[in-house]
Amino acid sequence: MEAVVAQISKRCQEMVEQDDRFGAGKKFVKFAIDPAKSGVDQFASAAIFGNIEFENETSNSNENGTTTSVPVVIKTEPPIPKLREFFNSHLQFSNEILFYSQLLPFLNTFLVEDESQFVNFLKGGTSDPVLLSYVIMENASKEGFRLSKSKQLLSLDHILLTVNKLGRFHALSYIAKHQNRTLFDSLTAQIKETSWTDTRLETGLGDSDLICAVTRATRKFDNSEAKHIVDGEKYQNKVNKMKEMIFECPTRFMRQITTPKEPMAVLCHGDFCRNNVLFKYSEQTTDVTETSSPIDVLFFDLATIRYSSPVIDLSFFIYLNSNPEIRLHWNQILQSYHDGLRTSVEAFADKNNINVIEGKSNFTSSSDGIFLPSLEDVHQEFVYHAIYGFMLCSFFLPVMMVDNPSEVFSEEGGEFWNVPEEVRHKVQSTMAGEEGTKALNHLVQHLVDMGFV
Secondary structure (H helix, E strand, C coil), rough: CCCHHEEEEEEEEHHHHHHHHHCCEEEEEEEEEEECCCCCCCCCEEEEEEEEEECCCCEEEECEEEEEEEEEEEECCCCCHHHHHHCCCCHHHHHHHHHHHHHHHHCCCCCCCCCCCCCCCEEEEEEEEECCCEEEECCHHHHHHECCCCCCCCCCHHHHHHHHHHHHHHHHHHHHHHHHHHHHHHHHHCCCCCCCCHHHHCCCCHHHHHHHHHHHHHHCHHHHHHCCCCCCHHHHHHHHHHHHHHCCCCCHHHHHHHHCCCCEEEECCCCCHHHHHHEECCCHHHHHCCCCCCEEEEEECCCCEEEEEECCHHHHHHHHHHHHHHHHHHHHHHHHHHHHHHHHHHHHHHHCCCCCEEEEHHHHCCCEEEEEEEHHHHHHHHHHHEEEEEEEHHHHHHCCCCCCCHHHHHHCCCCCCCHHHEEEEEEHHHHCHHHHHHHHHHHHHHHHHCCCC
């Protein structure tokens, strides 16, 4: 750990003394770990919290200089080689640095208001001899941002605000494709596939875990069980069709479902869920409760960005962080998302006197204007694509419903990544107990009831 901290200090010193954002005449003092904080609710990386201290010199003697402290979060690759291999950590960090250093600055040129939805990126690298890959971010807690109090279930207020901001972000892709399609394509072409890779397609790595998770979620609707529920035959037929598509090769199915299709495709966050969203509240941080309503959000952890359907982000977020009662507000949720799309597209178009063409039925590749999906387009995009969010949730939702999932695996003699397959499947099939199974059943019912499969 000492070597890691020493290397972080070295990188922080380079950053402070070379980056104009820290001001002129600055002198690095130290990097100090904040022992009161630790990285939580993240699966694919390690996080170190600390403070960078530096002096802003106003004279050669620094007699009148001031000392500034900047709270930061340093994200590094997992320390365990097998974990780094499993998560394709090097590629994930490459994607995140690409996003913050090139994609986001490009997209932000189309913001009418100076209102980025992302935490402040400071520095990153992918070839450090000690840290391997790393990202240094400003800790937004100093601005009052924090993770939600609830680990899994978000209130309707949280969801409405979050999808509205997501819509504003997705809208920048539609603007960028109109303004500079060549550069947009060049940048998105540099994104590395980290989940549904050629290696996993060849080896089948992870396929059995997805099949196990989906099997648990759909067992209620199998032949022997479906007769006990209303409209059981309808669910049985739809679910069987879905399983046929998935089970032949889950990795290939996920590659197909994430293949971008024009004109709807956007730059997606790729892992859009509560764990990667910070909220700001009107209350003091210590007074925030699960019923507090947020006033702002910031997104972070862009390691699995992809160019794909906007429903890749929407379906995972809504399915993972809502319940059946919240999903009764489905139309309101998608309206809030669409309002975000419209706000950003129309603001830029109005400022620059550009046409807006709303609706896929009105848009062609030769259309002279910025494409804006209609609300109906957004609803229709969930057909087929919503299965993506469901499949991820079939694994992650039960995990998020228990206080400490690592303990569940440790009781079986290891961690998720190093226990035998049969042990993983045993734990997967029982994680969060009956409540976990019911939550997954509700997702399947929603897919069928909404006509998404």
